Amino acid sequence: MNDIPAVLSTVDPPTRACCDRAPTPGMLHAFEQFNRGEYFEQHETLEWIWRAETDTTIRNFYKGILQVGVGFHHLRKGNYNGVIKVLGRGINYLKPYAPACYGVDVARLIEEASAVYWRVRDKGRLETRDLEMELPQVHLVRESRLKEVRMEYQTLPALRVGEHVRKITFEEYLALEDQGVQTEWVNGEVRVYMPVSVKHQQLVNFLDRVLGMFVELLGLGIVLTDRIVMRALVNVAREPDLIFLSQQNRERLKATHLAGAADFVVEIVSDESVGRDRADKFYEYEEIGVREYLIIDPRQGKQRVDYFGLDDSGKYQPILADQEDKFHSRVIPGFWFRKEWLLQENLPDALDCLAEIRGLNDSEIQILRRLLTGAK
Amino acid sequence: MAYIIAEPCVDVKDASCVAVCPVDCIHGGPEDNMLYINPDECIDCGACAPECPVSAIFPEDQVPEQWREYIQMNYAYFGKTK
Incomplete structure (x- = not known):
């Protein structure tokens, strides 16, 4: 030929x-x-x-x-x-x-x-x-x-030093944690990722405060950030940017990691993570049953929020905003957010957002603020 | 239909678009003063448009009026007429 x-x-x-x-x-x-x-x-x-x-x-x-x-x-x-x-x-x-x-x-x-x-x-x-x-x-x-790929890694050898790749077990991977860098464990290999941007950290911090306080106040479960290790597939462990785990699934949380799916996961996209967030993790999270997956892309020229929920057949379908531009969670009862909150240059005040979610009006928010700050 | 590069690219040729085009359809040699999209190769995915620092790339049917001539120029560069 x-x-x-x-x-x-x-x-x-x-x-x-x-x-x-x-x-x-x-x-x-x-x-x-x-x-x-x-x-x-x-x-x-x-x-x-x-x-x-x-x-x-x-x-x-x-x-x-x-x-x-x-x-x-x-x-x-x-x-x-x-x-x-x-x-x-x-x-x-x-x-x-x-x-x-x-x-x-x-x-x-x-x-x-x-x-x-x-x-x-x-x-x-x-x-x-x-x-x-x-x-x-x-x-x-x-x-x-x-x-079959998953079967292959069911029982990883204790330590296999290959010609090119040194594969380690999940337990060894957990022991490697706490080295101050973001890592994930894929097919027995440790992947090390670049440190995140300030914008990224601010977004995680904002969501952590709003959603964290919300679920704590109402006793719905727990919100974790800071590189919580989530076992996605048998051979894959991810470190999502933020997860919510409901009260009824609390037994999945072990001392060192989350053994199984979180109920809600947030990933914030960077140039370096876009393929993982939109392709690999999308299908992994769907597969293991992360009930809602929120992808925030704050990059210049992108400015996108994509929100997915599992349907009855276990496939992700987009969750759309209602007429008031609110995105309602189905796994965190009563929780909703606006896209603009996540995409504006200066993130909004977390307390204002929490109060708005709980249905407080402006004067009630003022009173709450005065009570908390001690201002007259 | 394809994406079209218009006047803002002239003498800029930043080429950020070239790096993100998955089908390698954006062309232009050192002798050219701008880049061109091959309408036969382009799959209309739009990956290039947000990458352009001077916002020179448009879907063919959304090229601003003052730059409509660039549609024909993009086609002509590859020996085609629109």
């Missing part, structure tokens, strides 16, 4: 360490979208993951699959130039990752996608729209779908 003309200038060579890893839930979700022919959607999911990936040796792997899918999207629309450019580029991106990477049978995808590329090229521009062919799917090398 002829080589597809290269359009890439430089590609960082991949390291085998990445390629030995199991796919994350976010990736598996993207592959399922790809295989269902949801090519625009797979591009969105992989785009989040690609943008968040800081390891330059692996970024082109996501881009390769993403662009092969976008090439198929263009093919469906009869866009000959789009197929030739983007599908060809995607295939070339994938080549350094063959035969397999992150559990994906890369060699097979390259071969099958190349067949599509050459067929389109041979038929030419005018026939692109009428081409009917079955499009390739993303296959996993070993049948390492999510369930």
